[in-house]
Amino acid sequence: MKTRVFVTLKPSVFDPQGKTIVDALGSMGYAGVRDVRQGKYFELDVDAGTADEARSLVSEVADKLLANPVIESYRVEVDGEGNDV
Template sequence: MKVRVDVMLKSGVLDPQGEAVRHALGSLGFEGVDGVRQGKVIELDLAETDPDKARASVTEMCEKLLANTVIESYSISLDT
């Protein structure tokens, strides 16, 4: 089963990489970009076939390693 995890900084957490991208876009002539938030995508290929077990397992992975839950939020998408 393929699983996608999207990790983003929580609202209110300073995103210096996003701000650098916003500034660079402006320098390249792209007007009207008021804000950029940069995150990461993690794709997992699991042997698990049960969606509930897969979601529970990936949630545990996120809580322990894939996301810093103090400053980041995550969402999990299953491709069943």
């Protein structure tokens, strides 16, 4: 079953990568880009009978390996579920 995990820095955490991208875009003439936050994106293909099982497995994996819960939060999407974008 196809799942996706989006890992982002918590809003209170400063994002130097994003700041660097905004500065680079400014010097390239893209002043219309006000803010950038960079995160990580994972596509996981998992063995699971139901979407709920897949979500539970992938959430556990995200907590333990993909995200650092101290400074990052994550969101899980599972194919075949009503996903909130």
